[in-house]
Amino acid sequence: MAKPDATTPRERYRAQVRTEIKEHAWEQIATAGASALSLNAIAKRMGVSGPALYRYFAGRDELITELIRDGYRSLADTLRTAAADGADLSGLAHALRGWALEDPHRYFLLYGTPVPGYHAPDDTTAISSEIMATLLDACAALTTEVQGTPAAPFAAHLEAHRAWAGDHPAPPAALHLAMSFWTRMHGVLSLELAGHFTGMRFEPARLFAAELDDLLRQRSA
Structure with a gap:
């Protein structure tokens, strides 16, 4: 019998958004390199505000660290x-x-x-x-x-x-x-x-x- 998922819907949503942010980050890196990585640019691609994205990653360096x-x-x-x-x-x-x-x-x-x-x-x-x-x-x-x-x-x-x-x-x-x-x-x-x-x-x-x-x-x- 499979174990029930211990995560909450809120935690699953957060993980999903973080994954989407990282996918956009890789696209940005492929286009302009890691030094040009911008959370604000990713927020624009996702159709949300910059401050909204900072709830998932505190800044560029945290995002780069996660990718590394x-x-x-x-x-x-x-x-x-x-x-x-x-x-x-x-x-x-x-x-x-x-x-x-x-x-x-x-x-x-x-x-x-x-x-x-x-x-x-x-x-x-x-x-x-x-x-x-x-x-x-x-x-x-x-x-x-x-x-x-x-x-x-x-x-x-x-x-x-x-x-x-x-x-x-x-x-x-x-x-x-x-x-x-x-x-x-x-x-x-x-x-x-x-x-x-x-x-x-x-x-x-x-x-x-x-x-x-x-x-x-x-x-x-």
Whole structure:
């Protein structure tokens, strides 16, 4: 027997309006970028007054924060689901690319140029840490370290500066692999989604796959 809905009609209506506001926000971001996001412009599109909209979001920054939370949560869930289905690091890379291509504006809100004057709250960092934890699990599964063997210089540096990895126990080699994966895969994705490969007459998917294969080959050498 299904559980009765614990929310009230008023709460459901509020959630519905917030969802509609976010949909208009994404449309605005797609047209003019996140820095031009305006609650008053969204209110006009919805046919309500600006003050009415401020009952649902206190201001532009709160709305941006909600969009960022949604974006990070979506990616975290995508990668966690892929990992649960047996995806290794290569599989996670392709899951990342599929997620990015699905909505480039969402991707750039998270990983593009920061919005001027906006500072994300700590809880968005906590969600993004879930993404890195999934990647670190996959990287740790691919790396082995012989007891007593000194870590490579940059891996040793990461071991001493591992706050970005949270509480994950990944060894230095896994930290290095995760950081290399993150920078190389996002580098290709950012250029592809920004259109920098347009007219170069090659398939970006092949470049992404080649960079991934090269990275994994170096790790296994």
